[in-house]
Amino acid sequence: MKKKILILSGGISKERAVSLDTGFQVAKELKKKYHVKLSEPDSKLSETIQKFKPHIIFNALHGQFGEDGYIQTIFESFRIPYTHSGVLASSIAMNKELSKKIFLRNKILTPKYFKYSFDKKDKDLIKFIEKKLKFPVVIKPINEGSSVDVFICQKSNILKKISLLKNYKNILIEKFIGGREIQVAIMGSKKLGAIELKPKRKFYDYKAKYSKKAKTEHIIPVDLSKKNYNKILQIAFDAHKLIGCRGVTRSDFKFYNNKFYLLEINTQPGMTKLSLVPEIAKHHGINFLDLIEWILKDATFNK
Numbered sequence: 534m535k536k537k538i539l540i541l542s543g544g545i546s547k548e549r550a551v552s553l554d555t556g557f558q559v560a561k562e563l564k565k566k567y568h569v570k571l572s573e574p575d576s577k578l579s580e581t582i583q584k585f586k587p588h589i590i591f592n593a594l595h596g597q598f599g600e601d602g603y604i605q606t607i608f609e610s611f612r613i614p615y616t617h618s619g620v621l622a623s624s625i626a627m628n629k630e631l632s633k634k635i636f637l638r639n640k641i642l643t644p645k646y647f648k649y650s651f652d653k654k655d656k657d658l659i660k661f662i663e664k665k666l667k668f669p670v671v672i673k674p675i676n677e678g679s680s681v682d683v684f685i686c687q688k689s690n691i692l693k694k695i696s697l698l699k700n701y702k703n704i705l706i707e708k709f710i711g712g713r714e715i716q717v718a719i720m721g722s723k724k725l726g727a728i729e730l731k732p733k734r735k736f737y738d739y740k741a742k743y744s745k746k747a748k749t750e751h752i753i754p755v756d757l758s759k760k761n762y763n764k765i766l767q768i769a770f771d772a773h774k775l776i777g778c779r780g781v782t783r784s785d786f787k788f789y790n791n792k793f794y795l796l797e798i799n800t801q802p803g804m805t806k807l808s809l810v811p812e813i814a815k816h817h818g819i820n821f822l823d824l825i826e827w828i829l830k831d832a833t834f835n836k
Protein backbone atom coordinates (compact mmCIF):
# COMPACT_ATOMS: atom_id res chain seq x y z
CA MET A 534 0.00 0.00 0.00
CA LYS A 535 1.24 3.49 -0.87
CA LYS A 536 2.06 5.73 2.09
CA LYS A 537 -0.37 8.59 2.66
CA ILE A 538 1.17 12.06 2.64
CA LEU A 539 -0.77 15.16 3.64
CA ILE A 540 0.84 18.24 2.09
CA LEU A 541 -0.16 21.51 3.74
CA SER A 542 0.23 24.72 1.76
CA GLY A 543 -1.33 28.16 1.45
CA GLY A 544 -2.37 29.46 4.83
CA ILE A 545 -2.86 32.98 6.08
CA SER A 546 0.66 34.39 5.94
CA LYS A 547 1.95 37.02 3.54
CA GLU A 548 3.88 34.21 1.87
CA ARG A 549 0.67 32.36 0.99
CA ALA A 550 1.26 32.52 -2.76
CA VAL A 551 4.80 31.19 -2.42
CA SER A 552 3.57 28.37 -0.20
CA LEU A 553 0.86 27.38 -2.70
CA ASP A 554 3.59 27.14 -5.31
CA THR A 555 5.85 25.09 -2.99
CA GLY A 556 2.91 22.77 -2.19
CA PHE A 557 2.04 22.35 -5.85
CA GLN A 558 5.62 21.46 -6.85
CA VAL A 559 6.00 19.02 -3.95
CA ALA A 560 2.62 17.36 -4.67
CA LYS A 561 3.43 16.96 -8.36
CA GLU A 562 6.55 15.00 -7.50
CA LEU A 563 5.29 12.97 -4.56
CA LYS A 564 2.19 11.85 -6.52
CA LYS A 565 4.51 9.64 -8.55
CA LYS A 566 5.09 7.36 -5.55
CA TYR A 567 2.69 8.22 -2.74
CA HIS A 568 -0.99 8.69 -2.02
CA VAL A 569 -1.01 12.48 -1.75
CA LYS A 570 -3.54 14.95 -0.42
CA LEU A 571 -2.85 18.66 -0.89
CA SER A 572 -4.72 20.76 1.63
CA GLU A 573 -4.99 24.16 3.34
CA PRO A 574 -4.34 24.57 7.08
CA ASP A 575 -7.86 25.92 7.59
CA SER A 576 -10.37 25.48 10.43
CA LYS A 577 -11.05 21.93 9.18
CA LEU A 578 -7.41 20.87 9.60
CA SER A 579 -8.09 18.50 12.50
CA GLU A 580 -10.97 16.90 10.59
CA THR A 581 -8.80 16.55 7.48
CA ILE A 582 -6.08 14.81 9.51
CA GLN A 583 -8.58 12.51 11.26
CA LYS A 584 -10.27 11.50 7.99
CA PHE A 585 -7.20 11.10 5.78
CA LYS A 586 -5.00 9.57 8.51
CA PRO A 587 -1.68 10.53 6.88
CA HIS A 588 1.48 8.58 7.63
CA ILE A 589 3.45 11.81 7.27
CA ILE A 590 2.57 15.51 7.05
CA PHE A 591 4.65 17.43 4.54
CA ASN A 592 4.70 21.01 5.76
CA ALA A 593 4.91 23.24 2.69
CA LEU A 594 3.82 26.36 4.56
CA HIS A 595 5.88 29.52 4.81
CA GLY A 596 5.70 32.42 7.22
CA GLN A 597 3.31 32.98 10.07
CA PHE A 598 1.29 30.01 11.31
CA GLY A 599 3.29 27.61 9.20
CA GLU A 600 6.94 28.26 9.80
CA ASP A 601 6.78 29.73 13.30
CA GLY A 602 6.09 26.71 15.53
CA TYR A 603 2.36 27.23 15.96
CA ILE A 604 1.05 24.71 13.45
CA GLN A 605 3.76 22.28 14.50
CA THR A 606 2.02 22.02 17.91
CA ILE A 607 -1.06 20.65 16.12
CA PHE A 608 1.03 17.99 14.35
CA GLU A 609 2.57 17.12 17.72
CA SER A 610 -0.84 16.72 19.31
CA PHE A 611 -1.80 14.16 16.63
CA ARG A 612 1.56 12.41 17.04
CA ILE A 613 2.04 12.23 13.31
CA PRO A 614 5.56 12.64 11.89
CA TYR A 615 5.94 16.00 10.12
CA THR A 616 8.69 17.44 7.98
CA HIS A 617 11.22 20.18 8.80
CA SER A 618 11.91 21.74 12.19
CA GLY A 619 9.94 21.19 15.38
CA VAL A 620 8.03 23.65 17.54
CA LEU A 621 10.86 25.38 19.37
CA ALA A 622 13.41 25.66 16.54
CA SER A 623 10.69 26.96 14.20
CA SER A 624 9.68 29.64 16.70
CA ILE A 625 13.23 30.79 17.34
CA ALA A 626 14.29 30.83 13.69
CA MET A 627 11.19 32.78 12.65
CA ASN A 628 11.97 35.45 15.21
CA LYS A 629 14.85 37.46 13.76
CA GLU A 630 15.48 39.30 17.02
CA LEU A 631 15.79 36.14 19.09
CA SER A 632 17.81 34.23 16.52
CA LYS A 633 20.23 37.15 16.08
CA LYS A 634 20.76 37.23 19.84
CA ILE A 635 21.63 33.54 19.74
CA PHE A 636 23.98 34.05 16.79
CA LEU A 637 25.82 36.85 18.57
CA ARG A 638 26.10 34.89 21.82
CA ASN A 639 27.77 32.16 19.83
CA LYS A 640 30.12 34.44 17.92
CA ILE A 641 28.24 34.21 14.63
CA LEU A 642 28.43 37.57 12.92
CA THR A 643 25.10 39.20 12.06
CA PRO A 644 24.43 42.84 11.07
CA LYS A 645 24.29 45.26 13.99
CA TYR A 646 20.70 46.15 14.83
CA PHE A 647 18.23 47.42 17.32
CA LYS A 648 14.58 46.80 17.91
CA TYR A 649 12.27 49.71 17.14
CA SER A 650 9.00 49.77 18.98
CA PHE A 651 6.05 51.76 17.63
CA ASP A 652 4.76 52.18 21.20
CA LYS A 653 7.79 54.18 22.25
CA LYS A 654 8.03 56.73 19.44
CA ASP A 655 11.66 57.73 19.25
CA LYS A 656 11.92 61.43 18.47
CA ASP A 657 15.62 61.38 17.84
CA LEU A 658 15.55 58.26 15.73
CA ILE A 659 17.64 59.71 12.91
CA LYS A 660 20.31 60.96 15.30
CA PHE A 661 20.28 57.62 17.08
CA ILE A 662 20.74 55.72 13.82
CA GLU A 663 23.54 58.05 12.73
CA LYS A 664 25.32 57.39 15.98
CA LYS A 665 24.68 53.64 16.32
CA LEU A 666 24.46 52.25 12.79
CA LYS A 667 24.96 54.99 10.17
CA PHE A 668 22.85 55.16 7.02
CA PRO A 669 21.83 53.30 4.95
CA VAL A 670 19.96 50.88 7.17
CA VAL A 671 17.56 48.03 6.50
CA ILE A 672 14.18 47.94 8.21
CA LYS A 673 12.34 44.65 8.46
CA PRO A 674 9.58 42.89 10.39
CA ILE A 675 10.73 40.48 13.09
CA ASN A 676 8.53 37.59 11.94
CA GLU A 677 8.14 37.67 8.16
CA GLY A 678 9.88 36.13 5.18
CA SER A 679 10.31 36.40 1.40
CA SER A 680 11.57 39.99 1.86
CA VAL A 681 8.01 41.08 2.67
CA ASP A 682 8.18 44.62 4.14
CA VAL A 683 11.98 44.74 3.99
CA PHE A 684 13.28 48.17 2.92
CA ILE A 685 16.69 49.75 2.49
CA CYS A 686 16.47 53.26 3.91
CA GLN A 687 18.44 56.46 3.68
CA LYS A 688 18.26 59.35 6.09
CA SER A 689 15.91 61.12 3.67
CA ASN A 690 13.24 58.42 3.49
CA ILE A 691 13.47 56.40 6.69
CA LEU A 692 10.55 58.03 8.48
CA LYS A 693 8.27 57.49 5.49
CA LYS A 694 9.38 53.86 5.08
CA ILE A 695 9.03 53.11 8.78
CA SER A 696 5.47 54.39 8.73
CA LEU A 697 4.69 51.66 6.15
CA LEU A 698 5.48 49.08 8.85
CA LYS A 699 3.37 50.60 11.61
CA ASN A 700 1.05 47.59 11.70
CA TYR A 701 3.89 45.64 13.26
CA LYS A 702 4.36 46.44 16.95
CA ASN A 703 8.11 46.08 16.67
CA ILE A 704 10.54 45.96 13.79
CA LEU A 705 14.29 45.58 13.38
CA ILE A 706 16.52 48.37 12.16
CA GLU A 707 19.74 46.84 10.88
CA LYS A 708 22.97 48.15 9.55
CA PHE A 709 23.01 47.79 5.77
CA ILE A 710 25.73 45.40 4.66
CA GLY A 711 26.91 45.81 1.09
CA GLY A 712 28.75 43.18 -0.88
CA ARG A 713 27.61 39.79 -2.10
CA GLU A 714 24.50 37.78 -1.29
CA ILE A 715 25.12 34.07 -0.64
CA GLN A 716 22.77 31.42 0.72
CA VAL A 717 23.63 28.01 2.13
CA ALA A 718 21.57 24.83 2.35
CA ILE A 719 21.97 22.34 5.19
CA MET A 720 20.37 18.92 4.92
CA GLY A 721 20.40 17.21 8.31
CA SER A 722 24.05 16.60 9.10
CA LYS A 723 25.12 17.34 5.53
CA LYS A 724 26.52 20.71 4.48
CA LEU A 725 24.83 20.62 1.09
CA GLY A 726 26.24 23.71 -0.60
CA ALA A 727 25.95 27.40 -1.42
CA ILE A 728 24.56 29.65 -4.13
CA GLU A 729 25.15 33.32 -4.92
CA LEU A 730 22.38 35.68 -6.00
CA LYS A 731 22.97 38.72 -8.13
CA PRO A 732 19.72 40.65 -8.27
CA LYS A 733 19.24 43.17 -11.07
CA ARG A 734 16.94 45.02 -8.69
CA LYS A 735 18.12 47.17 -5.78
CA PHE A 736 18.28 44.12 -3.55
CA TYR A 737 16.96 40.55 -3.31
CA ASP A 738 13.38 41.64 -2.73
CA TYR A 739 10.12 39.73 -3.31
CA LYS A 740 10.15 40.31 -7.07
CA ALA A 741 13.83 39.46 -7.39
CA LYS A 742 13.05 36.20 -5.59
CA TYR A 743 9.93 35.04 -7.41
CA SER A 744 9.66 36.76 -10.77
CA LYS A 745 11.60 35.33 -13.69
CA LYS A 746 11.31 38.73 -15.34
CA ALA A 747 13.37 40.28 -12.55
CA LYS A 748 16.27 38.20 -13.92
CA THR A 749 18.17 37.61 -10.68
CA GLU A 750 21.32 35.74 -11.59
CA HIS A 751 21.88 32.48 -9.70
CA ILE A 752 25.55 31.56 -9.49
CA ILE A 753 26.57 28.03 -8.60
CA PRO A 754 29.24 27.01 -7.81
CA VAL A 755 29.95 30.16 -5.82
CA ASP A 756 33.26 31.84 -6.52
CA LEU A 757 34.89 31.66 -3.07
CA SER A 758 38.26 30.39 -1.89
CA LYS A 759 38.09 26.87 -0.47
CA LYS A 760 38.72 28.30 2.98
CA ASN A 761 35.87 30.79 2.72
CA TYR A 762 33.53 28.22 1.16
CA ASN A 763 34.14 25.84 4.03
CA LYS A 764 33.72 28.70 6.46
CA ILE A 765 30.30 29.82 5.22
CA LEU A 766 29.07 26.22 5.15
CA GLN A 767 30.30 25.72 8.69
CA ILE A 768 28.53 28.87 9.94
CA ALA A 769 25.24 27.72 8.39
CA PHE A 770 25.75 24.27 9.90
CA ASP A 771 26.48 25.74 13.34
CA ALA A 772 23.40 27.99 13.14
CA HIS A 773 21.25 25.00 12.14
CA LYS A 774 22.52 23.00 15.11
CA LEU A 775 22.43 25.92 17.58
CA ILE A 776 18.78 26.68 16.89
CA GLY A 777 18.01 22.95 16.96
CA CYS A 778 16.71 22.74 13.39
CA ARG A 779 15.72 19.56 11.60
CA GLY A 780 15.52 18.54 7.96
CA VAL A 781 16.54 21.11 5.40
CA THR A 782 17.32 24.74 6.24
CA ARG A 783 18.61 27.67 4.21
CA SER A 784 20.74 30.40 5.75
CA ASP A 785 20.95 33.84 4.14
CA PHE A 786 24.25 35.70 4.23
CA LYS A 787 25.88 38.90 3.09
CA PHE A 788 29.60 38.66 2.30
CA TYR A 789 31.41 41.96 2.75
CA ASN A 790 35.05 42.81 3.42
CA ASN A 791 35.89 39.13 3.63
CA LYS A 792 33.33 38.63 6.43
CA PHE A 793 30.15 36.58 6.40
CA TYR A 794 27.13 38.19 8.04
CA LEU A 795 24.28 35.80 8.76
CA LEU A 796 20.93 37.54 8.17
CA GLU A 797 18.65 34.67 9.14
CA ILE A 798 18.02 30.93 8.99
CA ASN A 799 14.91 29.62 7.21
CA THR A 800 13.35 26.43 8.52
CA GLN A 801 10.84 26.03 5.66
CA PRO A 802 12.86 26.95 2.58
CA GLY A 803 10.87 27.41 -0.61
CA MET A 804 10.51 24.60 -3.12
CA THR A 805 9.23 26.63 -6.08
CA LYS A 806 10.76 26.50 -9.56
CA LEU A 807 13.01 29.47 -8.70
CA SER A 808 13.85 28.24 -5.21
CA LEU A 809 17.41 27.86 -4.10
CA VAL A 810 17.56 24.69 -2.01
CA PRO A 811 16.39 22.49 -4.93
CA GLU A 812 18.91 24.24 -7.17
CA ILE A 813 21.75 23.67 -4.72
CA ALA A 814 20.66 20.04 -4.28
CA LYS A 815 20.53 19.48 -8.05
CA HIS A 816 24.02 20.89 -8.46
CA HIS A 817 25.20 18.29 -5.95
CA GLY A 818 23.48 15.40 -7.73
CA ILE A 819 20.25 15.30 -5.72
CA ASN A 820 17.18 15.70 -7.89
CA PHE A 821 13.94 17.25 -6.66
CA LEU A 822 12.21 13.93 -5.91
CA ASP A 823 15.27 12.64 -4.01
CA LEU A 824 15.35 15.87 -2.01
CA ILE A 825 11.72 15.82 -0.95
CA GLU A 826 11.82 12.08 -0.28
CA TRP A 827 14.79 12.69 2.00
CA ILE A 828 12.77 15.39 3.77
CA LEU A 829 9.88 12.91 4.14
CA LYS A 830 12.11 10.20 5.58
CA ASP A 831 13.50 12.71 8.06
CA ALA A 832 10.00 13.58 9.33
CA THR A 833 9.34 12.92 13.00
CA PHE A 834 7.58 14.28 16.07
CA ASN A 835 8.74 14.82 19.64
CA LYS A 836 8.71 11.32 21.12
Ligand SMILES: Nc1ncnc2c1ncn2[C@@H]1O[C@H](COP(=O)(O)OP(=O)(O)O)[C@@H](O)[C@H]1O
Binds near residue numbers: 681708711
Ligand atom coordinates in the same frame (compact mmCIF):
# COMPACT_ATOMS: atom_id res chain seq x y z
N1 LIG B 1 21.34 44.13 6.90
C1 LIG B 1 21.18 43.95 5.59
N2 LIG B 1 22.08 44.49 4.71
C2 LIG B 1 21.91 44.34 3.38
N3 LIG B 1 20.87 43.71 2.82
C3 LIG B 1 19.94 43.16 3.63
C4 LIG B 1 20.04 43.25 5.05
N4 LIG B 1 18.98 42.63 5.59
C5 LIG B 1 18.25 42.17 4.57
N5 LIG B 1 18.81 42.48 3.38
C6 LIG B 1 18.27 42.14 2.05
O1 LIG B 1 16.91 41.80 2.18
C7 LIG B 1 16.69 40.40 1.88
C8 LIG B 1 15.67 39.81 2.85
O2 LIG B 1 16.14 39.93 4.18
P1 LIG B 1 16.10 38.73 5.23
O3 LIG B 1 16.68 39.24 6.49
O4 LIG B 1 16.71 37.51 4.65
O5 LIG B 1 14.53 38.54 5.46
P2 LIG B 1 13.44 37.55 4.80
O6 LIG B 1 13.03 36.66 5.92
O7 LIG B 1 12.34 38.44 4.36
O8 LIG B 1 14.10 36.80 3.68
C9 LIG B 1 18.06 39.77 1.98
O9 LIG B 1 18.15 38.61 1.19
C10 LIG B 1 18.98 40.91 1.49
O10 LIG B 1 18.95 41.01 0.08
Ligand SMILES: [Mg+2]
Binds near residue numbers: 796
Ligand atom coordinates in the same frame (compact mmCIF):
# COMPACT_ATOMS: atom_id res chain seq x y z
MG1 LIG C 1 15.89 35.80 3.75
